[in-house]
Amino acid sequence: MALASDNPRDEQRDVKERLLARPAPPAPKIACFHCPARTSDLCRGVADKDLEELFASSSRIRLKAEETLILDGDEASTVYNVISGAMRLTRLSGDGRRQILGFLFTGNYIGLTPDTLYHFNAEAVSDVELCAFDRRRLETLFKLHPAMEATFRAMAAKVIDQTYDLLFTLGQRTAVERVASFLLYLREAEQCPGKPGAPLHLPMTRTDIADFLGLTIETVSRSFTKLRTDKIIHLVDAHRVEVLRPDLLLAAAGEEAP
Amino acid sequence: MALASDNPRDEQRDVKERLLARPAPPAPKIACFHCPARTSDLCRGVADKDLEELFASSSRIRLKAEETLILDGDEASTVYNVISGAMRLTRLSGDGRRQILGFLFTGNYIGLTPDTLYHFNAEAVSDVELCAFDRRRLETLFKLHPAMEATFRAMAAKVIDQTYDLLFTLGQRTAVERVASFLLYLREAEQCPGKPGAPLHLPMTRTDIADFLGLTIETVSRSFTKLRTDKIIHLVDAHRVEVLRPDLLLAAAGEEAP
DNA sequence: CGTAACCTTGAACGACTTCAACTCACGTGG
DNA sequence: CCACGTGAGTTGAAGTCGTTCAAGGTTACG
Structure with missing residues (x-):
């Protein structure tokens, strides 16, 4: 630069x-x-x-x-x-x-x-x-x-x-819960909720996500992996996430009983 | 009740x-x-x-x-x-x-x-x-x-x-930094900044402080103790804090170089 | 004076971080 | 065209900080 x-x-x-x-x-x-x-x-x-x-x-x-x-x-x-x-x-x-x-x-x-x-x-x-x-x-x-x-x-x-939600997330949730919350936040914040099956686009880097959630990039990455091995999401690539089980994602975010 | x-x-x-x-x-x-x-x-x-x-x-x-x-x-x-x-x-x-x-x-x-x-x-x-x-x-x-x-x-x-400040605190600061930030926040938020030597009054419980800072009451208590043993504050009692060294408190909050 | 609520302190544990290695995609230039 | 370098992401192992569990202390109030 x-x-x-x-x-x-x-x-x-x-x-x-x-x-x-x-x-x-x-x-x-x-x-x-x-x-x-x-x-x-x-x-x-x-x-x-x-x-x-x-x-x-x-x-x-x-x-x-x-x-x-x-x-x-x-x-x-x-x-x-x-x-x-x-x-x-x-x-x-x-x-x-x-x-x-x-x-x-x-x-x-x-x-x-x-x-x-x-x-x-x-x-x-x-x-x-x-x-x-x-x-x-x-x-x-x-x-x-x-x-x-x-x-x-x-x-x-x-x-x-949304700011209050983030306060709650940073103060009360675990790493995996934060990442799950983040995906739910993106689903809502990103424009087109029209296509339910379409993969979610994450334009930001892992560093951005980490600085948003108060975590390190390694922990963010591990949390994505955890959600993937639990079959809750599918990582098409680092910037495309398919939510396979919205219900379990909600539960993983600590929003509801599984 | x-x-x-x-x-x-x-x-x-x-x-x-x-x-x-x-x-x-x-x-x-x-x-x-x-x-x-x-x-x-x-x-x-x-x-x-x-x-x-x-x-x-x-x-x-x-x-x-x-x-x-x-x-x-x-x-x-x-x-x-x-x-x-x-x-x-x-x-x-x-x-x-x-x-x-x-x-x-x-x-x-x-x-x-x-x-x-x-x-x-x-x-x-x-x-x-x-x-x-x-x-x-x-x-x-x-x-x-x-x-x-x-x-x-x-x-x-x-x-x-203030909400953005809290977001930063919850996302980025350590336990002691959070408690130090909290004291600085109280100094500003509580009405009378007139008396500089007067002890700060904390009307809330340790549980309240913990739920504000995203910590447990034990960690809040230990952080107060740390600030006390470092001679930055004087704990008159659990709800009265005298700030002995505002400069060091600022540094402990991660606001400035000590 | 005894009980209860709140706070503090200690010890063990666990979650997240730190440090480090490795993979992958991409772009550049030999 | 491929070697190389770079930056981003993932994964592993060790370490640290905050939590959890447990006990003891203090204060307020019936």
Whole structure:
């Protein structure tokens, strides 16, 4: 990886500036109509007739895998909606430890915090396409569209609920339970729950999963193996998991009696 | 403890109904003026002249230690502000495991969730005095008082920040680090940071601390002992801790190099 | 004064980590 | 085209930290 600057913060900011400066790519008049995130989260509450307004206040940006979008302490002036790919929210300590606070997929949003600053980093797990909104304009939009406001509340509630779930997982569950919980979390968080038989896609590395669950990569790997030898999942490869027995997975997560 | 019903949920709800039904105790015309929570969190944004309005929409309630205020799944129709005492927010699993999501002290609020339901339990750690607001009325008040809205945002941001801190603690820190972090958390969360030399009051039991930090009570106790033998704290008794060396406590929490 | 609840301490155990070796997929360049 | 190097993932063996089990101590209250 070529380093243009010896200050990682500056370097990352350069990436961000460059991406934000780039005008929206040549897109259909109103891209929102065909946006994969049209029916989810941020935009769901907007009526078709208001899409133009929403589109006008947005701009598309792209990130390559591992690029940084937000640094802890940045001013929270922009709200992002994930159109495709996966992002991660992280918090770091001085001595290099990292906790992943959550993953974000198509339709999830980043940055609608009540604070004026972000208190986490946001990085791309895979190549990512985002829709960026000016926060003030978006909040004005909320006031104009009660349905959007309601949708936002539901989204925020879901985020809080997921965060509490993760707290419970980190505080109370064993390694295998954590990994099982993680797979259930992914099943819910990843967009298409349409295909029940389709294997689950894990865009993140074992290191990401470990830093999310408060484990080491070795323990994560061993837990996957345990679930595999128990015939609860099938590991197509390291990034594709087929859930063979959802009921047993639930039990393995400590959610129910087997 | 006398059981009026064999269903704990009903029993607890009875407590709640009774307390909510009780009219505000004989108080000065506008109790808010002398409320210990006047200058913190929910009410800080209200100008003196608007206090009457705020007071009119509120009612005082009291809880004894260990009484339940909110059950997971209850309708989120009321917002509470802690006037005195300590509360805890918890999440339970079917098999009896418990994670404490946070503690609440004077000036902290409970229940301003974006959802229509609560997704946690709220219980009194000590005897507690609360101020109850109808949520809809409070939200209307927010719209009328921009300063209140701003204050609410700051409060919500603090809660999220603390929750992320706890996530990091549970995922990344060792036992002693967790307990040290807990003491730092208490120092910040408990109202009066005015007296730097005064011992910290821990109203909760070791079991509460353990369920907050994802440890057992034995490990919590051993960690306190470790901090004591290292001359970082002085254990006046089980519920009073004097921080002798704030710098070393910070280092013990893994926040900085010693 | 006795009981019970809470806290502390000790010893043995077990779960997860650490350290290390090995496999596999992929990409690069000889 | 294959050798080589690299990075990610898996697996094994040893070690460590926190848990479990057990006992003793302290405090509060009837």
